[in-house]
Amino acid sequence: MTSALIADGLTKRYGRRTALSDCTLDIPAGHVVGLVGPNGAGKSTLLQLACGLLDPTTGRIEALGERPVSGSPRVGFVAQDTPVYAGLTVAEHLRMGAHLNPSWDAGLADRRIAQVGLDPAQKAGKLSGGQRAQLALTVAAAKRPDLLLLDEPVAALDPLARRNFLQGLMELTVEQGMSIIMSSHLVADLERVCDHLVLLVGSRVRVAGDVDDLLAGHHRLVGPRREPAEVGSGRHVVEQSHTDVQSTLIVRSTAPIDDPAWQVDRLGLEDIVLAYMSGPGGQR
Numbered sequence: 001m002t003s004a005l006i007a008d009g010l011t012k013r014y015g016r017r018t019a020l021s022d023c024t025l026d027i028p029a030g031h032v033v034g035l036v037g038p039n040g041a042g043k044s045t046l047l048q049l050a051c052g053l054l055d056p057t058t059g060r061i062e063a064l065g066e067r068p069v070s071g072s073p074r075v076g077f078v079a080q081d082t083p084v085y086a087g088l089t090v091a092e093h094l095r096m097g098a099h100l101n102p103s104w105d106a107g108l109a110d111r112r113i114a115q116v117g118l119d120p121a122q123k124a125g126k127l128s129g130g131q132r133a134q135l136a137l138t139v140a141a142a143k144r145p146d147l148l149l150l151d152e153p154v155a156a157l158d159p160l161a162r163r164n165f166l167q168g169l170m171e172l173t174v175e176q177g178m179s180i181i182m183s184s185h186l187v188a189d190l191e192r193v194c195d196h197l198v199l200l201v202g203s204r205v206r207v208a209g210d211v212d213d214l215l216a217g218h219h220r221l222v223g224p225r226r227e228p229a230e231v232g233s234g235r236h237v238v239e240q241s242h243t244d245v246q247s248t249l250i251v252r253s254t255a256p257i258d259d260p261a262w263q264v265d266r267l268g269l270e271d272i273v274l275a276y277m278s279g280p281g282g283q284r
């Protein structure tokens with residue numbers, strides 16, 4: 001299967017500031033991918049490299065098997081500030097989209113606008129932040145790109161709108177086979193819709209993989225105090241905390257943890273992300 005995104009030794013510097021450092025990734029196509037990480041980790045930079053708005057300083061990036069070129073109809077991008085034309089109505093946005101894009105899906109656009117309750121006659125400049133985000137996503141999706149890149153698309157949405165929006169994204173991948181890569185700080189939301197996750201911390205890829213594999217491969221161990229080296233081979237301690245008598249470890253393990261001294265708990269995606277962000281190599 002084609003990859004949605006490949007990065008190989010990808011580095012991006014703005015002057016002396018390094019925004020992305022030696023990133024290597026292979027993200028499969030046909031998934032909803034969550035891109036997470038603290039402020040300034042390099043998420044927007046990666047998305048802008050993926051759509052050709054930026055060029056790498058060194059290394060290689062490919063979107064859908066090609067070097068990204070800005071304006072490609074195969075790759076859609078919705079920037080963080082959800083750009084719309086303030087003086088145009090919702091309907092005029094859709095007409096302009098239809099005029100400029102040969103692959104425009106008018107049915108999809110009209111359906112989404114009705115679903116999210118936007119008034120076609122309203123000027124975009126008079127929409128709320130969340131409504132603008134919905135309009136920008138509708139325009140991007142109706143162009144029917146094969147890969148849709150969304151930079152914090154749900155930040156301005158209320159919880160119900162967020163749920164509907166994320167549901168809409170899943171439908172786009174299932175019905176249209178679209179690949180979606182979406183940055184967000186709302187990991188609990190991502191857990192519901194993403195089947196793949198990339199965590200950037202301090203300009204580097206800290207962890208990337210299939211969400212089910214990440215959930216199955218990480219555990220919280222609580223037991224009598226031990227040093228991380230004592231947890232055994234094939235186990236990587238992501239985060240640790242200790243009292244005089246007890247250790248709590250977040251561990252990545254390919255093998256089952258069968259030592260009866262440990263109480264073993266499963267983790268949610270948010271726990272895993274937080275462990276990598278605060279464990280060694282994660283602190284900013």
Ligand SMILES: Nc1ncnc2c1ncn2[C@@H]1O[C@H](COP(=O)(O)OP(=O)(O)OP(=O)(O)O)[C@@H](O)[C@H]1O
Pocket residue numbers: 014017018019037038039040041042043044045046
């Ligand atoms: N145009 C620019 N010029 C100089 N430095 C920049 C520029 N854009 C981003 N940076 C720097 O690059 C780093 C990565 O920024 P980026 O916007 O990619 O992070 P982010 O993960 O998207 O952050 P956030 O979650 O806050 O949106 C930051 O240190 C930022 O200050």
